[in-house]
Amino acid sequence: MLRFSRTKIVATLAVILIGLSLAVPSFIPADSRKAFMASLPSWFPSWIIPSRAIVLGLDLQGGSQILLEIDQPDLVRSMVTGLRDDVRRILREASVSPEGGIRVINRGVELRIPDAAARAKVMPKLRELAQPINNPLAAGGQTLTVNEAENGTIQLVLTDAGINDRTRRAVSQAIEVVRKRIDFGGTKEPSIQQQGSDRILVQVPGLQNPQELEDQLGKTAKLEFRMLADSPSGDVDLLPSKDEGGAKVPVERRVMADGSDLTDAQPAFDPQTHEPMVSFKFNLRGAQRFGQATSENVGRRMAIVLDNVIQSAPVIRSAITGGSGQITGNFTVKDANDLSVLLRAGALPAKLTVVERRVVGPGLGRDSIEAGEKATLVAAALVIIFMFATYGVFGFIANIALIVHVGLILGLMSVLEATMTLPGIAGIVLTIGTAVDSNVLIYERMREEARSGRSLVSALQAGFDRAFATIIDSNSTMAIAALLLFFMGSGPVKGFAVVFILGILTTVITAVTLTRMMIALWYTWFRPKALPF
Amino acid sequence: MRLLRLWPDESHFDFMRFRRVTFPLSAVLSVVTLVLFITVGLNYGIDFKGGTLVELQAKPGRTADVAEIRHTANGFGFGETEVQELGGEGQVLVRFPLQAGEQGQTAVMQKAHAAFDAGYDFRRTETVGPRVSGELVQSGTIGVVLSVLAVLLYLWFRFERELALGAIVGTLHDIVLTVGVFIVTRIEFNMTSIAAILTIVGYSLNETVVVFDRTRELMRRYKTIPVVELLNLSINSTMSRTVMTSLSTTLSLVALVLFGGEAIKGFAVVMLCGVVICTYSAIFVSTPALIYIGLRLSGAKASQRESGLPQAAE
Numbered sequence: 001m002l003r004f005s006r007t008k009i010v011a012t013l014a015v016i017l018i019g020l021s022l023a024v025p026s027f028i029p030a031d032s033r034k035a036f037m038a039s040l041p042s043w044f045p046s047w048i049i050p051s052r053a054i055v056l057g058l059d060l061q062g063g064s065q066i067l068l069e070i071d072q073p074d075l076v077r078s079m080v081t082g083l084r085d086d087v088r089r090i091l092r093e094a095s096v097s098p099e100g101g102i103r104v105i106n107r108g109v110e111l112r113i114p115d116a117a118a119r120a121k122v123m124p125k126l127r128e129l130a131q132p133i134n135n136p137l138a139a140g141g142q143t144l145t146v147n148e149a150e151n152g153t154i155q156l157v158l159t160d161a162g163i164n165d166r167t168r169r170a171v172s173q174a175i176e177v178v179r180k181r182i183d184f185g186g187t188k189e190p191s192i193q194q195q196g197s198d199r200i201l202v203q204v205p206g207l208q209n210p211q212e213l214e215d216q217l218g219k220t221a222k223l224e225f226r227m228l229a230d231s232p233s234g235d236v237d238l239l240p241s242k243d244e245g246g247a248k249v250p251v252e253r254r255v256m257a258d259g260s261d262l263t264d265a266q267p268a269f270d271p272q273t274h275e276p277m278v279s280f281k282f283n284l285r286g287a288q289r290f291g292q293a294t295s296e297n298v299g300r301r302m303a304i305v306l307d308n309v310i311q312s313a314p315v316i317r318s319a320i321t322g323g324s325g326q327i328t329g330n331f332t333v334k335d336a337n338d339l340s341v342l343l344r345a346g347a348l349p350a351k352l353t354v355v356e357r358r359v360v361g362p363g364l365g366r367d368s369i370e371a372g373e374k375a376t377l378v379a380a381a382l383v384i385i386f387m388f389a390t391y392g393v394f395g396f397i398a399n400i401a402l403i404v405h406v407g408l409i410l411g412l413m414s415v416l417e418a419t420m421t422l423p424g425i426a427g428i429v430l431t432i433g434t435a436v437d438s439n440v441l442i443y444e445r446m447r448e449e450a451r452s453g454r455s456l457v458s459a460l461q462a463g464f465d466r467a468f469a470t471i472i473d474s475n476s477t478m479a480i481a482a483l484l485l486f487f488m489g490s491g492p493v494k495g496f497a498v499v500f501i502l503g504i505l506t507t508v509i510t511a512v513t514l515t516r517m518m519i520a521l522w523y524t525w526f527r528p529k530a531l532p533f
Numbered sequence: 534m535r536l537l538r539l540w541p542d543e544s545h546f547d548f549m550r551f552r553r554v555t556f557p558l559s560a561v562l563s564v565v566t567l568v569l570f571i572t573v574g575l576n577y578g579i580d581f582k583g584g585t586l587v588e589l590q591a592k593p594g595r596t597a598d599v600a601e602i603r604h605t606a607n608g609f610g611f612g613e614t615e616v617q618e619l620g621g622e623g624q625v626l627v628r629f630p631l632q633a634g635e636q637g638q639t640a641v642m643q644k645a646h647a648a649f650d651a652g653y654d655f656r657r658t659e660t661v662g663p664r665v666s667g668e669l670v671q672s673g674t675i676g677v678v679l680s681v682l683a684v685l686l687y688l689w690f691r692f693e694r695e696l697a698l699g700a701i702v703g704t705l706h707d708i709v710l711t712v713g714v715f716i717v718t719r720i721e722f723n724m725t726s727i728a729a730i731l732t733i734v735g736y737s738l739n740e741t742v743v744v745f746d747r748t749r750e751l752m753r754r755y756k757t758i759p760v761v762e763l764l765n766l767s768i769n770s771t772m773s774r775t776v777m778t779s780l781s782t783t784l785s786l787v788a789l790v791l792f793g794g795e796a797i798k799g800f801a802v803v804m805l806c807g808v809v810i811c812t813y814s815a816i817f818v819s820t821p822a823l824i825y826i827g828l829r830l831s832g833a834k835a836s837q838r839e840s841g842l843p844q845a846a847e
Contacts, residue, residue, distance in 0.1 A: 357660040364656040371794030379785035433785030444774040481735035488676035
């Protein structure tokens with residue numbers, strides 16, 4: 001087994017060279033990487049040095065990371081409001097009026113229709129409001145339960161499964177909205193991912209103060225056009241009005257048109273007052289609804305409600321059928337800009353709350369990289385000297401294996417476009433210390449076998465054979481711990497786990513195959529009589 | 534050239550004799566750690582405790598005034614703040630306690646920026662709300678428990694039951710003492726610390742498995758040898774490797790402690806202590822534990838042969 005065929009040697013070297021060259025792009029700064037790729041001769045196969053590189057984690061390159069959570073109570077509130085509106089519509093269409101109106105109860109609504117005939121008329125329609133949940137995990141589940149009591153009380157209550165299903169859809173909706181709101185910023189390359197069932201992780205490299213971003217993401221941006229009510233009783237909400245200095249004004253509950261019908265919104269200036277405003281365009285459906293609402297209510301005041309605050313309440317002078325309009329409301333230029341971005345991106349299904357925030361400045365990231373590089377080099381130097389001093393030629397061989405080992409980890413991380421974090425660097429340094437373990441196991445075994453009287457060749461052979469099982473055992477236990485770390489950990493810690501897992505994989509190549517090959521070559525070339533250590 | 538030789542080639546050191554000292558010592562240390570864990574507790578970092586952390590760097594040409602920062606921060610009315618000077622020039626760490634509700638933390642951030650933006654650069658800010666910190670505690674604990682279970686399962690399949698038990702005793706010992714290091718040194722305990730503990734779980738098993746692999750091999754070869762002698766032989770014949778690996782790992786960790794920077798120092802120090810603990814426990818705890826667990830030499834009576842030929846263990 002100490003004889004390596006030429007093909008085997010070539011194959012081993014080829015695998016290692018390709019593995020190492022994969023790491024090359026990671027050592028070239030991102031801005032000059034493209035130029036470097038272009039400078040390679042055209043015959044050079046692009047798969048050997050691909051443009052993929054290790055991604056620096058936010059803790060190394062600086063930037064902001066925000067974990068947002070869908071505000072479930074807010075979501076349930078809006079679900080209940082929607083339910084109430086549906087119930088009201090059904091009752092109105094059937095001309096049935098409940099005794100004492102529709103009451104909002106915990107997670108649902110309640111109404112009383114004492115008249116059995118009238119109740120029979122609306123019950124089928126009300127039961128239709130309960131929809132089957134379109135999710136294999138909640139098979140047969142309904143979005144709400146409808147109960148009818150003897151005394152004519154009807155309760156419609158949202159189910160847990162219904163709320164969870166809505167939350168799930170709300171998160172994917174919210175991710176789209178968040179993406180549009182951030183991407184509008186331009187050159188930043190944000191990463192937006194779902195985390196768990198109700199969270200969104202937003203990472204923006206280079207962003208130093210996420211306050212503004214959070215303000216922008218924290219707004220629901222629910223735009224509604226509703227009529228101002230004449231009296232504060234009946235189907236009205238009392239909403240603060242910017243026009244009246246925050247005083248509460250009664251507004252009809254019926255929504256004439258809303259933000260989901262918008263196709264565009266742009267900041268503009270009022271031609272008369274030169275004040276900043278936002279002009280918007282409706283889609284066809286919105287234009288029709290808006291046109292009808294304005295033509296039916298000429299002379300009345302229409303409230304433009306954004307997130308339950310009346311921005312302005314202009315008097316409708318004539319029907320607006322063109323499908324476009326303006327929102328004014330004492331805006332600054334920046335307000336108008338921000339609002340138009342929000343309206344274009346659409347409304348969030350519910351409020352988003354920041355539950356975790358981590359910001360790293362560029363200085364700290366730079367310091368961490370510098371310190372990490374220094375620690376890696378010092379650790380490598382110490383271990384290399386130690387190994388050489390102990391094992392001589394074999395130490396030299398182990399050191400080559402060690403350098404290749406670290407190179408292969410970086411190469412694999414580059415292909416996988418894995419994220420390097422500060423704990424990841426610590427993992428590399430630690431790996432430098434532990435990677436030589438396999439070589440040490442093999443060498444010590446060789447020494448033992450030689451001592452027990454075996455010939456050199458058979459001692460070398462036995463060293464590899466006997467140590468192999470131990471190497472597999474000890475690496476497997478390490479791998480179990482590392483895998484768990486990968487699945488349980490988050491962010492930076494994951495980077496550590498990635499380094500560790502890859503290190504265990506490559507150690508088999510370097511410690512076993514590469515070391516064995518180098519020792520075989522050493523034996524063929526020098527024909528030694530005894531172990532060199 | 535004379536090469537380094539840290540452990541003699543033929544050693545017949547009676548390691549097992551020390552169990553009368555190391556067992557009580559380890560037991561006492563473990564109990565003390567448990568008591569300290571309950572009475573003093575870990576110095577939980579922001580990941581697990583929640584709250585807001587701000588690392589400030591005085592603007593060029595200015596110095597950090599810790600007393601003033603403390604006075605200003607306490608004046609915010611967010612409760613007792615901790616202000617700590619860091620190693621770097623003009624670097625200060627400010628910790629605000631967890632505020633009620635998720636929005637409470639945002640208010641802390643806003644006030645901190647308003648008060649310190651003029652004189653300082655913000656090197657780092659971290660905010661962890663009450664819900665996330667609770668979940669991190671949970672997932673961290675689950676991670677450590679799961680890893681021990683997974684490793685137990687692996688050992689169960691791979692080794693004889695007694696050896697697996699011995700390895701688990703050693704691993705638990707190492708986890709407990711590592712936690713002890715966290716408590717005594719007051720090094721902040723956060724998500725990276727969980728990574729350190731899991732790595733130590735891996736390293737601890739690595740050390741034990743190397744010895745036990747040899748124990749198993751020797752069990753098959755020498756069927757009539759007394760247990761104590763067998764274990765001594767296992768350790769003596771793997772000792773030169775143990776010394777080499779522990780030292781090379783120690784060397785790289787020392788480099789990490791000295792040059793790796795402030796942010797990773799805690800992790801590196803704990804790992805360094807962990808390597809010492811793991812090496813100690815593989816030799817003086819988990820291996821002698823086999824004596825008490827009752828490692829049986831299978832076929833000891835059936836076969837009187839003492840040969841190097843491979844024979845089935847059972």
